[in-house]
Amino acid sequence: MENIHGTSLSSQINNWTGIQESLRRRLVLEDDFKWRVPTHEDGSEENSIAETLKYVGGVDLSFLKDDPSIACAGLVVVDLDNFNVVYDDFSVVQLQIPYIPGFLAFREAPILLELLEKVKHDAPLFYPQLLMVDGNGLLHPQGKGSVGFGLACHLGVIANLPTIGIGKNLHHVDGLVQSEVRILLEAKENCSKDLVTLTGYSGSTWGAAMRSTESSLKPIFVSIGHRISLDTALKAVKMTCKYRVPEPIRQADIRSRDYLQKHPWVAKIVQMQ
DNA sequence: GCGACAG
DNA sequence: ATCTTGTCGC
Numbered sequence: 001m002e003n004i005h006g007t008s009l010s011s012q013i014n015n016w017t018g019i020q021e022s023l024r025r026r027l028v029l030e031d032d033f034k035w036r037v038p039t040h041e042d043g044s045e046e047n048s049i050a051e052t053l054k055y056v057g058g059v060d061l062s063f064l065k066d067d068p069s070i071a072c073a074g075l076v077v078v079d080l081d082n083f084n085v086v087y088d089d090f091s092v093v094q095l096q097i098p099y100i101p102g103f104l105a106f107r108e109a110p111i112l113l114e115l116l117e118k119v120k121h122d123a124p125l126f127y128p129q130l131l132m133v134d135g136n137g138l139l140h141p142q143g144k145g146s147v148g149f150g151l152a153c154h155l156g157v158i159a160n161l162p163t164i165g166i167g168k169n170l171h172h173v174d175g176l177v178q179s180e181v182r183i184l185l186e187a188k189e190n191c192s193k194d195l196v197t198l199t200g201y202s203g204s205t206w207g208a209a210m211r212s213t214e215s216s217l218k219p220i221f222v223s224i225g226h227r228i229s230l231d232t233a234l235k236a237v238k239m240t241c242k243y244r245v246p247e248p249i250r251q252a253d254i255r256s257r258d259y260l261q262k263h264p265w266v267a268k269i270v271q272m273q
Numbered sequence: 274g275c276g277a278c279a280g
Numbered sequence: 281a282t283c284t285t286g287t288c289g290c
Contacts, residue, residue: 060280061280061281062281062282063280063281063282064282065281065282065283068281068282071281099279099280099281100278101277101278101279101280102278102279104279104280107280108280134279134280135279135280136279139279140279141278150279151279151280165279167279167280168279168280169279169280170279171277171278171279172277172278173278177277215290221279
């Protein structure tokens with residue numbers, strides 16, 4: 001089966017795999033930023049000269065129920081001091097590439113990068129210090145016995161921004177199975193634990209399953225995107241979880257869905273072109 | 274061959 | 281991703 005460019009899907013996937021491998025060489029798996037994660041004692045005494053993490057971004061896409069190729073991409077920036085959304089922006093587009101497990105980035109990263117470039121230009125003071133992405137980072141299939149390179153890694157590298165991947169479901173990789181992970185988290189001997197490190201059959205660490213609030217039984221799946229360590233990523237995620245899903249991503253989800261509902265004509269126009 | 278497969 | 285109502289509880 002050939003598409004309009006005369007390219008078969010399988011050769012397209014070959015190209016994408018090559019791009020993932022080449023972008024992967026630029027991936028940084030350690031903390032690489034000048035800010036630090038605030039601690040609980042910070043409120044009273046803020047003597048430190050060091051910059052602290054304040055603006056955390058979140059991105060998500062919502063889709064039109066009638067036409068799943070039409071999407072609203074949303075970017076929000078949350079101020080950690082008060083959890084207020086200090087910036088949001090949306091873009092309605094027709095996606096040209098289908099969802100193929102393992103290649104989500106080629107579908108969603110371009111429009112998310114546009115939103116990041118726009119805030120950098122229009123409101124640089126709100127450009128996020130850290131970005132949370134709905135979708136995985138290292139927790140992603142990418143052969144050769146190494147960990148993967150999901151949307152959060154992809155976007156982090158092309159935007160040169162620290163990113164964390166947040167999955168609401170486990171992408172089964174390296175022998176990791178969602179049902180077994182949940183059993184570990186729910187086991188009596190682990191009832192006090194809210195974290196399970198996702199170490200696969202190969203011995204690689206892909207990320208962590210986290211019960212992000214007291215009341216949420218179902219975990220979220222956290223993995224490194226770019227320029228951050230797993231330890232730091234887990235602290236940042238925990239800190240932003242008022243509900244199960246970290247607030248920046250939750251707000252991007254709610255507001256992008258809301259935008260589509262309140263501006264149906266925008267979707268119509270995009271659909272016509 | 275069969276099932277699984279982020280969003 | 282999306283289709284979908286109410287319901288039980290803090």
